[in-house]
Amino acid sequence: MTTRAPAPSLLRFGAATAPTRRLICFPFAGGGPAIYRPWTRGLPSDVEVLVPPSRRPGEAPLDSIAAMVHSLVPAVEAATDLPYALFGHSMGALMAFEMALALEAGSGPAPSHLFVSGRRSPHEIQPPTINHDLPDDEFLTELERRYAAVPAAVRREPDLLALLLPALRADIRATETYERRSDDIVRCPVRVYGGSEDRHPRPEQLPAWQHVAEQPVHVRVFPGDHFFLTAQRDALTADIVAHWSEAAVPAERR
Numbered sequence: 001m002t003t004r005a006p007a008p009s010l011l012r013f014g015a016a017t018a019p020t021r022r023l024i025c026f027p028f029a030g031g032g033p034a035i036y037r038p039w040t041r042g043l044p045s046d047v048e049v050l051v052p053p054s055r056r057p058g059e060a061p062l063d064s065i066a067a068m069v070h071s072l073v074p075a076v077e078a079a080t081d082l083p084y085a086l087f088g089h090s091m092g093a094l095m096a097f098e099m100a101l102a103l104e105a106g107s108g109p110a111p112s113h114l115f116v117s118g119r120r121s122p123h124e125i126q127p128p129t130i131n132h133d134l135p136d137d138e139f140l141t142e143l144e145r146r147y148a149a150v151p152a153a154v155r156r157e158p159d160l161l162a163l164l165l166p167a168l169r170a171d172i173r174a175t176e177t178y179e180r181r182s183d184d185i186v187r188c189p190v191r192v193y194g195g196s197e198d199r200h201p202r203p204e205q206l207p208a209w210q211h212v213a214e215q216p217v218h219v220r221v222f223p224g225d226h227f228f229l230t231a232q233r234d235a236l237t238a239d240i241v242a243h244w245s246e247a248a249v250p251a252e253r254r
Helices: 033-042 065-077 091-105 136-147 158-176 203-212 233-245
Strands: 011-014 021-026 047-051 084-089 114-117 190-195 218-222
Touching: 011 033, 021 033, 021 091, 021 233, 033 047, 033 233, 065 091, 065 158, 084 091, 084 233, 091 114, 091 158, 114 233, 136 158, 190 203, 190 233, 203 218, 218 233
Parallel strands: 021 047, 021 084, 084 114, 114 190, 190 218
Antiparallel strands: 011 047
16 A cells, blocks of 8 residues: 655635635545635635645555545644535545544544535445556546546547556545445435436435435435536535535534
């Protein structure tokens, strides 16, 4: 397993005035913090969006969910002085789930809500696909087949691909080799999102998140494929705000 020094502070987007709450977001495989910058336009001005920073030049990418979460815990804990919720899409959903468990097991404030998107429940055994070791062309073709994830323009730029592929392979390896580290379940409210045309996961698979949640899980499916969160950004952020505002006070520690 690749290791590195603890991550620097989270990047902060939005909140024109002093924030009163924070939405901490985790990216999908190959995604960077910029995907969440536009979210501030659909969130109230008191909400600050926090996102893990991009990898630093020359830095070896982490290749397991456990290592990614472990590296980010100090930075996330430093941001819990205000009420906060967690959001993650695809690989980020696994990161958000594991982060919620880590924070609920700690001594600091727990998240008020967990929002997960585009990912099957962590308790389910994932399909035995191992794509991260495929040759470059096969690797990219498989990602395109499953997620429509790599634009043709990017594939035509060898220099750009050479920069992106190591981190993308590490992220895919992290999702393909993910295993739950415990049978713990999340105590805060959980809301699950998916795309109506997504095949990984299919909409009917989303309610299974109930197996890893203490409170009743609620699901909403938006029109679109695996990356519905781009086309449906305004509706998605509006839904997050509506249900975050209704979230119960975080459960007392046991």
